[in-house]
Amino acid sequence: MLQLFLDETTWDDDEFLVHNLPLLEKLESVIWSLIMASGLSEARLWLCDTLSAVSSISGRGQRDLFLKLLNSKPVRLLIAPQVLQLIFEKQPQKLGTIIATKSSKLVNYFEGNPRRILHWFSNFSSSGDVGHVKGAKALSQFAFINRDICWEELEWKGKHGQSPAMVATKPHYFLDLDVQRTVENFLEYVPEFWSSHEFCESLKDGDIFLNDPSYFIDLFLDCMYEEKLQGVWEVIEDFLAEQPFSLLCQHLLTSLDEQGLRLFIDLIPKYLETKPKSSVPGPSTEWLEIILSKFSGSVTIDNLLLLNALTNQSRQLIRFVKEEGSDEEKGKIRKLAHQLSDVPDGAKSCIPIVKEGPAIKALNSIKNCGLLSWAIYFRLSENCVTPALWESVFTDNGITFVRSEQYTLPPDGSTDDYESEDTAGRSTSIMHRKSGKHRKKRKLMSSPDISYGEDPIDSTWSTSRLDLETKSGDWLLSTDGYSTRWNIKDLPEHISSHCFTTWLKWLFPKLGLAS
DSSP: OBOOOOSOOOOOHHHHHHHHHHHHHHHHHHHHHHHHHTTTHHHHHHHHHHHTTOOOBOHHHHHHHHHHHHTSTTTHHHHHHHHHHHHHHHOHHHHHHHHHHTGGGGHHHHTTOHHHHHHHHOOOOTTOTTTOOHHHHHHHHHHHHTHHHHGGGOOBSSSSOOOHHHHHHOGGGGGGBOHHHHHHHHHHHOGGGGGSHHHHHHHTTOGGGGGOHHHHHHHHHHHHHTSOOHHHHHHHHHHHHHSOHHHHHHHHGGGOOHHHHHHHHHHHHHHBSSOOOTTSOOSSSHHHHHHHHHHTTTOOHHHHHHHHHHTTTHHHHHHHHHHHSOHHHHHHHHHHHHHHHBOOTTOOOOOOOOOSOHHHHHHHHHHHHHHHHHHHHHHHHHHOOSHHHHHHHHHHTTOOEEETTTOOOOTTOOOTTOOOOOBTTBOOOOOOEEETTEEEOOOOOOOTTSOSTTSOOOTTOOOSSOOTTTOOOSEEEGGGTTOSEEOTTTHHHHHHHHHHHHHHHHHHHHHTOOO
16 A cells, blocks of 8 residues: 555654665665766756745845855855846846946957947948937947047948038938948047947947847956946846846856855845744745754755755656666665555554754754655656546545546535545545534535546636636645645645645654744
């Protein structure tokens, strides 16, 4: 019988350690060797993805968190270029206004570089000044306004030049300008252009950064750390406070080395806006926030990588094992998964507490729960391939369920006052409502519009608890209050996650982590 350990009964700790701890250690060894073989790159991406889902950090908190990294040597050399690149992509105008005030610095940018010159100054239009853009617009406007000092520096492709009066009546003549030679003349003989209002205006939208991002990243790094230009830091601070925390993590954390990631993890607890409720950890990242807030100095990066892979990224780990694992490795995992989830009848609770000191005890106990839940995930994904097998797992482990193609919830969507019973020898659960002092049994009505799998659903039937128009699946389960229809593809992840969070609710008080 495949056991999910969802009954909170007494299990002697020593008995658990003797029987299952060696199996968990073997499973950990096989999984970790596979992760190590990839150079930890995959596991690091998974951890960064999970950290990006942390939701209890305010805009001000995330700003201060990333500013700490930007002011920490040598981490800043890794993350600062990525911050600037992100600003170039998302809000280039913020730094465009800064470079516009330092436009004369761009003389060096254009000197001796025809590609940069042509990219920025060749955007003339046949429609005249209205259609000229970027540097072309700045060049044409400055040339007309200051024609007495610079018109002779304009180089034309034809046999003779054009007069200001002629170009004023036929502005499309600028299309015949030899842009490269003209800009080279301006670099040498017209220094006024590079600090002019016209040229500054062409820079304010920040489009120029996309021409050569690496050059401008180096330029702004000098502004930040050599010149200590306050305006640049103010732009960065505002940007870090305004952007979603998830976006910042996804773009910035992957650039960090182990030292940088360690620093980030150590800093997070200081900026959690509210302490997570450790007595009832949620299914997503709440348990990770609890670990970081209480044991950030004790947990190693390797432990976090493994624990995150086993729990928050369990589906990705399954895929990784199946794609990267050898037949021998997958065979070992398969055997261990069966041994860990096949237990004698009557043994229905799992509290894998280990015997080390407080911090190590808590971390290893949580890791063991993660290993066991992932072993269950692996076995469910391989073995439970038919509705009958899934319904057997539900029944054996006290999970009540409703086949979604046969039954609907009551019209008001309530489930709290319902209980299940077997009908006609089948394991399908049917709910009954209590009314006053008397229990009035009522079968859920069969609905011809609700069908198995992906068939159409009656669009008029919905409740506050369940909208079947937007959800697809085969069963409603007591694990989430019958709020979602689950199909065979998604059930292994849901059930293993439910097991893990259920065990943590029992485990945290025993480890002294309950609030």
